[in-house]
Amino acid sequence: MYSIQDHVPVSIVIANYNYARFLRRSIDSALGQTYDDAEVIVVDDASTDGTADVIASYGSRIKPCLREVNGGHAAAFNTGFASSSGEIVLFLDADDYLYPNAVSDVVDAWEENTAQVQFRLHIVDEQMHVKDVFPPAELPFDSGDVTSKLLRKGRYQTTVTSGLAFKRSVLNSVMPVPEQNFRQGADGYLATVAPLHGEVTSIEECLGAYRIHGANHSVFAEKLGQRARWRIEHDFRRLEALSDQATEVGLEVPDDAGLHDPVHIEERLASLCIDRERHPVASDSRLSLAAAGAVASLEMNASRRRRAMLAAWFLSVGILPHQMAKAVLSWKLVASSRPQFLLRLSKAIRHAVG
Template sequence: MARHVARRDPRAHWILLLLGLIVLLAALSFNGLVSHVGGGSGPSTAPAAPAPPQLTTGGPVLRLDGPTPVARRLPARTLALTFDDGPDPRWTPQILDVLRRHHAHATFFVVGARVDEHPELVRRILAEGHEIGSHTFTHADLGGLPAWRARTELSWTRNAVAAATGREVTLLRLPFSSTTNSLSQPQYQALRDAAGSGHLGVLADRDTRDWQRPGASAIVQAAIPPGGGGAVVLMHDGGGDRSQTVAALDQLLPRLSRSGYRFTTVSAGIGEPGSTVPAGLGSRLSGTALRWAQAGAGGLASAMNLLLGVALVLGVARLAVQVVCARRHVRRVRRPRRGPEVTAPVSVIVPAYNEAANIAATVRSLVASAYPALEVVVVDDGSTDGTADIVERLGLRGVRVIRQANAGKPAALNTGIRAARANLLVLVDGDTVFQPDTVYRLVQGFADPAVGAISGNTKVANRRRLLGRWQHLEYVIGFNLDRRMYDVLECMPTIPGAIGAFRREVLLAVGGVPADTLAEDTDLTMQVLRAGWRVSYEERAIAWTEVPASLRQLWRQRYRWCYGTLQAMWKHRHALRESGAGGKLGRRGLPYLTVFQLVLPLTAPAVDVFALYGLLFLPWSTLVVAWLGLLLLQAGTAGYALRLDRERFGPLWALPLQQLVYRQVMYLVVVQSVVTAVIGNRLRWQRMVRTGEAAALAGVRPGAPVNAAGRGGRPY
């Protein structure tokens, strides 16, 4: 019911948001892929058929690019020490130091992702005369991967090494491979495929199984070939604690040197020149871009971890503050009220636009109020469904109907304020049903002359369906706990349109109900605070209201609320510099709204993507425990809030589903509202379709004629 004319709603931002979330998930997944790199040389996957016999009984160096496989061995008393899973910033330098101290050379099969993290170590390996080979980019079992993924693993590793050193690797050792007699058919096929891109396969004669940490002495014994033969020895410089490997190496080198062994690289051991070749410009550029992407993905993951941590801390802190303030509010409410009983005349103003479904119940509930002096002013704002006629047919004493052309809810309220006879005014939505004691309880706070306005307790009438239950929980847990907190902190930003009481002098002083924002109730409440008045909350003044019954209606309502709240926050931003009640709004209420109703909801889609990333890459047990812990904390808070509002605990079963569905809808509403505000679109009023469930609560059939004159209040 408003005059705002809207331009076409923005749509492109949803595509941008979706693309952004996809990019975020891709970046996080890439980081998960490269940061959860395993280690070791244990069995690959399920048991598989063995490779051809000429390979399982042949040498460990395999050339498979020809029609006939060629397997080569190292000569006697020649040892090619090989180290997998590095480079590691702790263990690789220690191993290099031991090798240098004993004048030995070795071959390092590096993991591409770790090369990107520590390119300086790869350069040191080459600078000290050692050899490097590929161990895939993410320590992946190539024998169990599709061909495209296997090619990517090898290509990315070559590019990573090229960017770090200017050289490309040709040696390849498959992760989870070991000695020749353990080579499986899938691994053999993976080596055959890799040979097509110029890779030379390297297995081992001696597997020390140092990744199992059997002790330095056991590692030494496992590395020594029998009978003075030559061997390729498998060890590790990354993937875990390699202190035993370092100690074993320091024992093995002098021991075998005294026995006439020489320690060399794999290529030198078989009489071939160095295995690395100069890298082309394309490989170097691709590797550099890959390193930047990996670093960016890692930084993004760290930022998301920080964001999630901050969000969790703020969320827990918010719950704690809400509960503490609620307990203080309860003690305050239970104290005997000071000051005289308030019985001054009250005018209830009901702006109505096409409220035929509920208006009869609303008016009947008002005139049935147990209050000594009450009038009801219904302002029909150009309704087309006979709203005013329904009220007039009721024939209730103390009820006036004012008709006007459609001008919007603020204009209707201001019309009612001008026509009202009392100095205490209660503003009520046309779909709201009061209890008999609501008006009385609502206005008792005016016994304190510092109080300029009072918020009542809005409850959901149509809560039988799941969406209604979710909103019921939101009203009780979010809105009402927040209102108790705001009351204690004296920074109430919103008196809901469904139920609020004001002094006439306050409304006149602030210029009436403002019409330049869509959240006129929030705007008005902030103006009252900035005028120096206190705004309080009366939880016992209960009003039953009808909430949206479909997601579409919910979206439209909350879109308007959120957009209007943003308008009001911006309009009253100067309260930050004010003193008194306005300063409390500016330094308490506005920051709270900014953090919990703007910033955190805007980041929520990214947090949800991070949760999906966690499902893919983190232990499920950890995630389940964390989620259950947060859910139990929320359930405990919800139970406390329900008890404070004297509500049953039954709706708590809908809380987990609310976190999975309803929460996301509310966050997307914030995104839409912010985008609308940023691009300068003007949002029109989004009116909710009434179903009459609030009327059903009061036992009144919508539009039914009522002949009784009503009871309770004395008309004046």
């Protein structure tokens, strides 16, 4: 672990695009850290709202990076990292915020072989009311050497941008983030390739807030097919990047890695059921995906009850008539579509396994 005496310099890179209404809370949270050696870098990706005024109001307390042309998530990460100097780097989305102890807790948890620290976040609404925890507490983080999981299925249990911190030397090995492939979801790239260069250290406490609102890229429940297709393509780009990085360190990712990942299979099923004509994998069938999903579910790091229920869900989507399968699918992916009895059952299960 790093000690207080080490005075490890930390950089917090805030990536912003048209989030002026949220940005001040994010910057204040970064400036308000109890850790006294954290620089705050704010990257504005050519916003067209009032962001410039918000940034200007902080003067020399922050380091602004104002991009003239919008480049997306990866470009903002690359710009901010190039301007940073910390040995530990946190990337914070501008609609999210950190709790005052976040950086101190990350530094305290850091081990000699740590490449990445991950921590849970409270899910909050636009008014910052806490709604839930992400990832859910009943899903254990994967920690330590996660290489075997990455090579087998291209994923391990991690979190989103604002719950991640990276070792600078590791980022030097994997950055810049490919900007065309990761205009959105640059955190997915970093969290996928960074663990090839060290271990993952997990903190179970919530050290910040992940704000869910109507403008999030991840929130377009009324367009499930579109969301599923984007996530499938994003997974394919992640797997390609993982394969490239793995090759550099003498490892190999199997061609069928995605078919061992329940999260990826779920998106493939959603895309296929909702809009077969636009589904990006022509060879997929509901039954084959459902079978793969059931097997992958039983191999998850989760409670036996959760694994069994997810496996049953996959099989039901695979074998039910198409309209019924779509209904069962939407019940899982869109909470607002669930009948009341399912909402009560879901809460009871989470309470039982939490």
